Amino acid sequence: MLEATLAQLEGLVADLLQQNQTLIDNCQQLEQQLRQAKDENDALQMAALEQEEQQSATLARLQALVQRAGASSAA
Secondary structure (H helix, E strand, C coil): CHHHHHHHHHHHHHHHHHHHHHHHHHHHHHHHHHHHHHHHHHHHHHHHHHHHHHHHHHHHHHHHHHHHHHHHHHC
């Protein structure tokens, strides 16, 4: 009976070790995906900031044109 219990425990430990390795592998894969997502997020934020700067510059140019057009039609 003790031998059967020990064999059972050995089997359970082996199963747990395998499950642990699977979880470690999954965790490493998720960490890699998280790093990639963070890198992509950083790139998207930079692109959004650059686009916002371009839009601000375009808006300023349009406002200047409208002012010039308004000034010339008033004259």
